[in-house]
Amino acid sequence: MLHKITFSLLAFLTLGITQLYALQPEQPYHRGKGTYVFTEYAPFKERPITLHYYIPTKGDYRNMPVLFVIHGQSRAAADYLQAWVGFAERDGFVVICPRYIQELYPSWLYQFGGVTYKGELQPRETWTYNTVEAIFDHFKKHTNSTAEVYDMFGHSAGGQFVHRFALAMPESRANIIVAANPSTWTFPLIDGLPCKFSDKVYGWGVSVKGTPMANEETIKKFFARKLYVQVGTQDIVADKQLAVSLDARSQGENRYERARNFYQTCKKMAKKNGWEFNWQKIEVKGIGHDTPGMVYGKSQLVDGKKQYSIDDYTKTSAYYLIFKKK
Template sequence: MIKRTILSIFAVLFVFSGSFAQDDGKFRRGGGMMVFTGYEPMKEHPVNLYYYIPTQGNIKKMRVLISMHGAERSGRIQRGVWRNLAEEYGFIVLAPEFKHDNGYLENGYQFGWVSEDPKIFRLRPREVWTYQLIEAVFDYFKEKTGNVSETYDMFGHSAGGQFVHRYLLAMPEARVGRAVAANPGNYTYPDERGLFTPSGEPADPPGWPYSVKDTPFASDDYLAPFFKRDLVILIGTEDTEPVSPDMAENNPNRIQGRHRYERAWKFFNASRDIALKKGLEFNWTILEVPGAGHNSGQMVYGQGSVRNWRIENDERVYNLKDVTGRGAYSLIFER
């Protein structure tokens, strides 16, 4: 891949030292933020849309990455993780931010507001799923900039990794190219039977959001395109904080694994086995980042030791010299 010239470095420094773009609904080069209310069914639940557009190159032809934050609920952090890479290699980052104050609690973010209740599955109308906002943001960006991309790529860390893999399950029509779900805390198993303890006791709850049991997503109409996706489950080898010893045996998190590292492998293997049994195409991959813990920068750059290049307004920006072939950047843009 062709590197940018030294002029781009000065351009980046200029952008970093300047203020962010005004929230007037327009996209400008560099870093910016706007409040997105452009999807009518969810207009009362606005989303802060952070973005980064390289200072050089043809915006209309750049690839688009949508990066989903973790439980810290910071689009600024996701933009910071990617912005040096975006500037150097010429792609656009859109980082929506789903705040608790706007109604996006765990059920509204990680679980996509698919159900009225996270413990008792009551299907909401499809047009008011949180997932619908991603497609709307992509269309809004294309409309305002003239970008001609037909697909977008996705990355999500932690709670964002939960969002990404459930998004691919629930939205078979979504225009996603490549997707990386990094270090999710839990998963939705594509098993219509639900989750059970080793002794055979049902999980509490046994179904959504921890499995597809008794949901529309148990159908092959959803599972076939889900398994067919270009999805990487990316897990840090040091993301091994154990579940609490006080956690009930039938808690879905405990059933899925002792820690995130184990849960990733159990979910991937179970999903592959289900796809094989059903005779469905399975295109997922699972990969490890050696030495990485529960950290977005480590997962994007592909190693457990990354250095902050600088910090501005609480936004960490990483050193390009730390990028490896094992992180989300390489998996999305160099494969």
Template structure:
């Protein structure tokens, strides 16, 4: 770990730090509330397809000050992590179609970062939360699907473009098949306290950034319908296996594809224990932020 990353737990305000995972740069856009110390909760924020971790860090500044948080938005640039295969789909498959070593999957950067911060003393034993919106929502729910969520106090995927279904008979990324998961991986996933935030107005079928591959279209015509399909599919799988489903789907009235609004809603959910009021949601509605 670099000395600059060690300084994370001792610097307040907005700043950015260099880091690397699997030999490739990852920029850490950070914010630490003035009242926060090294024991303050940490929120990791995964950006959308614009690779704009600085914006997503900024979306969480007000919540950081209100609740006394530390924020890191790990940013996977298109230069070093090109396309949906490297980021959204985690680099699970190599360019020639072979399964990449699991230790090199982009999703592994998150537990590696947490572990390094703790080993260096920049973090203590406080809770760590993980949020992702849009392409970041794809990243986050696939991380939960393949790696589990051990060490995370909460995990929220907001408005993903499409989903990896809880089905090990379908190849990844449509399902969990072909990536060498343990036999109990599906049951473990269904028992994961995953939260999906789905904007009821995220229904634009002509959005040029909406995934349109056949597997995505099979899940529905827009992001909101795909969230409903994802959770209904998981309910059917849980019933088939005879296990409860621990996921929560929150359908969010008035909100479209808005990473800033969903960041505020997620912060309210985690740190006030409830969704915002109808008036609060109305104040947040009406933007498009990927």
């Protein structure tokens, strides 16, 4: 009888520990790399988002920080995830990289968030930025995560996405946001961004004109964000992904110029109005339009190939800015 009681107690404790410390196979999330097709945000039920994620193989995942990594125009979510896996496993944080495919999320709906379509303002609940909050809720629900906030890193078109997210979602749970090497920025100019080449004035995507964000209260919250404007000093090449429209060129001729102009404009605007300004501009020396280079803050060539090590990063790296900088 004693053996039966002991066995039953052991079985009960084992079940409890399993539920607490190991994700079940039938759950959407498991340790290591995984994918999950997310359709739980009702307005986008017909626009599935494949979540590429990594949960460390050891440690209590329920208490781990959560990082959203937002891909560029390539939509290569798996590659963006891989750039962070080594850090995540060593340090103990979760990485979620949603993949917004081109066919379902063209540029107006991806990096420009679906705020407008053909010049017409869209309902706020249909803005793509809402999916990040919904994914975070989904992750917390299915893993019992205690995380109350999440951090964000976006490169290229992902850099466009995350800084516009910071602007358009002032009540989100995003904590530190790193916007790296975007092709264009949204200047918080209520009356629009003047064209350098004509008398035209531009609205959304390059300014807040004509949107619900065109007010001082929203802009003040934007400036109060923990936002890093991260740019590679060698991102000065007019590659095929660089926006070359007149509204983009009105910000500068390359990504490096545009980042500096955007940051200086916002800093001056905040100072003029006496508003809190929690941003920093971070220049990554020697790095061009290179996602891992921005994550690590450097790269080195070994046999003609770029190599990266989790033990070799700089204080300008996205990793340092999010997880190490005090």
